Amino acid sequence: MSDANELLTLVPKAEAKQSMKDFKSDQEVRWCPGCGDYAVLAAVQGFMPELGLAKENIVFVSGIGCSSRFPYYMNTYGMHSIHGRAPAIATGLATSRRDLSVWVVTGDGDALSIGGNHLIHALRRNVNLKILLFNNRIYGLTKGQYSPTSELGKITKSTPMGSLDAPFNPVSLAIGAEASFVARTVDSDRKHLTEVLRQAADHPGTALVEIYQNCNIFNDGAFEVLKDKEKAEEAVIRLEHGQPIRFGVEGKKGVVRDPATGDLEVVAVTPENESRILVHDAHATSPTTAFALSRLADPDTLHHTPIGVLRSVERPVYDTLMADQLDAAVERQGKGDLAAMLAGGDTWTVVG
């Protein structure tokens, strides 16, 4: 049995069959009409019954931003916390309560700007958290400033002459931060989104899922190239574990490794090079190829954007290690005895 299944068994199962309705709270959803967040919410609510966990043992924790209103709409336990801190708060919850399934909902500003530190440390520790990073490449709630994923030169209210910041690639960042599970998906592709959630939920440790999400008010169409049927064929690289990495019309393009540099490149597939097309291995121990894949995407045009699970490897989970240490301490020192502890060290007695 894999560690994944072992960890999930710590969370009680639902007694009765669940439906999407069970996960809808009584609160009115207050995102702008047309916001990509609706699609993600529906996908998550639709996926939860499949997980089959007792909903009282599911917790959504968020930071600040449009997407961080998410917990209010889930009929589970939830906390809408403060800007950037959701991974830290969720770490305390997950490490103290292994019987919970803890999800973090965050955005590009929340996770990568003000909360960047907490994100990378959650990833390196491999706390058992599922992090959904809604990336719309803009600040929505503060009405349209550029974000840490906005393209260089972006014209916004705070950058009328164009932004000077080079953007983060969240997937590259996560892989660099020792993430054990990194995936990317798109709000409008319900099927793909659900499949990625499925794999994330099953992953022991921190799973980072970047979800490209359209902000139709301040950055409309940011991901159009990945959604438009014709354009997407050339722009999107769909990754599937164990499959050759091919895309484009009739799979005429593929990814090969440049033997001179070791880097990856996109080529037109020919009978000569077909055998060199890279087969995607999400479980490769080394993060090198996953990182190289993440770098194929052009930050300006989004051409050659890989989606799917880039990396999924098992390594020790922080919560498990912490619990093991408590057990080991009891084994070694015996269960804590308060009176004995207080009276430890050099003592003396005064007779009254």
Place this chain on the structure above:
Amino acid sequence: MTSQVSSPAEQADGADDASESDRAVGDQRAPASGQEGAGEKEVRRLDRVIIRFAGDSGDGMQLTGDRFTSETASFGNDLSTLPNFPAEIRAPAGTLPGVSSFQLHFADHDILTPGDAPNVLVAMNPAALKANIGDVPRGAEIIVNTDEFTKRPMAKVGYLTSPLEDGSLDGYQVHPVPLTTLTIEALKEFGLSRKEAERSKNMFALGLLSWMYHRPTEGTEKFLRAKFAKKPQIAEANVAAFRAGWNFGETTEDFAVSYEVAPAGAAFPAGTYRNISGNLALSYGLIAAGHQADLPLYLGSYPITPASDILHELSRHKNFGVRTFQAEDEIAAIGAALGAAFGGSLAVTTTSGPGVALKSETIGLAVSLELPLLVVAIQRGGPSTGLPTKTEQADLLQAMYGRNGEAPVPVVAPRTPADCFDAALEAARIALTYRTPVFLLSDGYLANGSEPWRIPETDELPDLRVRFATGPNHELADGTEVFWPYKRDPRTLARPWAVPGTPGLEHRIGGIEKQDGTGNISYDPANHDFMVRTRQAKIDGIQVPDLTVDDPDGARTLVLGWGSTYGPITAAVRRLRKAGTPIAQAHLRHINPFPRNLGEVLGRYDKVVVPEMNLGQLATLLRAKYLVDAHSYNQVNGMPFKAEQLATALKEAIDV
């Protein structure tokens, strides 16, 4: 010692006129090595002694002080300590900034402070002498390591001529001892390098002082063997140096007199005692609170002086189910603690002033979420990085007000090192009962200082058990039973603590203003006004004990303190009363909310004097709340008040 001010064992604490009996008594203690013959030397009985060990940061002065303290504690004296060291781990050797010292006051009676002026200074090098001589009154004994008084080390600290020879130490009883040479000589059988052997010179000094004051030695020998269990040769070398120091005192002509300070039997109520530092007592208090609440203890912390000891200590007790999480920063540390509180742990974060500043936003979230959370702040000198290893009380207003919005947080302050144990339990009681973050405001002096502590029986500890919500708590108009996360207990105004995993109570909480009762997001103006006032009313309504006043003479002036100034203030009050000046004393443990009777107490006196290690923060609060003309007496030099100086200041305030 933490006994009450009104205890019959009152004596002048650290008074210059403390009686010294010259009655010689026979030697009652022989060293573990079984040496005989000390009885031929004169033994004088003293009622109290203040010793200061001073040396380079690398000389092991803190360890030496700790060991002498342990010997003294196990002998049964009352004691109080003041470690004082630079923030640099190893400042340049032999320089003034690199001097580390440890002061210990011990007595045959109840004492309250580490003492103003040392009776004995042990100076391991010229820098230690120069840095400390100003505090040492003429007539005191000075033991110097003459091996270090050579040209270069002396020149380094500006001694052009040797203070041992130029008459500048006239009036002191100077004992020149070549500590380094004697230690190396004593260890020559061990085959150690000169450098290795030299490192034991602090144990030689400890041995000498242990002889001078008839300290029991078994504990130190046991300690050394345990500490160096993996290096038995080093352990035995240290034991040998320790014994050599003892024997040196016993045999050399220079040390003609040794001293006895009898156990402080009368000062201690019956019970079993140990010596304890503030941070250790606080750590034990937290573990005890978890135990008494029957909740797992969760600490989220980021290392910071002078709070890190608590992280270290709690990390050693995982067998109590204690989870310690060393976070990536101060913000994550409190974030993780708050997450654990949501999950039903007794959650704690530990820090100091700069860390409190970083945690402010999360403390505000905890106020809004109304979850129990202990914020332990060990104050140090500020602002900014300030004086990391020195003490101060300048974070009181930060604790009170350092957040956005109306965000009231209870504040509890321990008064002595041992009292940190009880204060931790009290802070936990408030947090758990009222579902609120609570500041436990200690400081560097309490954290590192130590005193004897009567070990409580576990059945003396308060019952802190809480009830989690288990079912619906509200009935809608249509008869539907629902759970309202912000429906309050009418008595405490606390909201229910419904932890994840409880079926049917799924709810969402957050930092956005909530509707009273349902907890749903609400921007309604009247609701916000109501919620702000309700959160304030909850804190204002916390039940805390009335302030007790010690006023045997019907004085017209009250001295009111909080936190670690308790020792020096009480010592100063004893001096004044002994000199015939009536003065009333009271000390605050609860600063938010204040005790109910505080206003009435303040109104009883013509004059209220508030000594603080800040520029008058409590006085500001008192003036604002009670319109009382509180007089501040302030010192912000990184050190605790001295009793003598405080007594003078109080006398002046009374006489004005």
